[in-house]
Amino acid sequence: MALDPQLLEILACPDTHHAPLNYDAQAQTLTCTECGRIFEVRNDVPVLLLDEARGPAESS
Numbered sequence: 001m002a003l004d005p006q007l008l009e010i011l012a013c014p015d016t017h018h019a020p021l022n023y024d025a026q027a028q029t030l031t032c033t034e035c036g037r038i039f040e041v042r043n044d045v046p047v048l049l050l051d052e053a054r055g056p057a058e059s060s
Contacts, residue, residue, distance in 0.1 A: 003044060014048045
């Protein structure tokens with residue numbers, strides 16, 4: 001099951017800039033368009049916690 005397109009329209013980075021996120025369905029991640037943080041999607045639930053985000057160079 002993929003994320004709802006309407007949900008993707010309103011999701012934003014939890015940092016102070018609240019930039020939009022790009023969804024990668026294959027990797028199950030959301031990437032901030034401004035800071036590059038990568039947030040995981042677990043069991044179709046976005047984990048938008050700054051403490052759990054990976055930096056752009058930390059992709060695994």
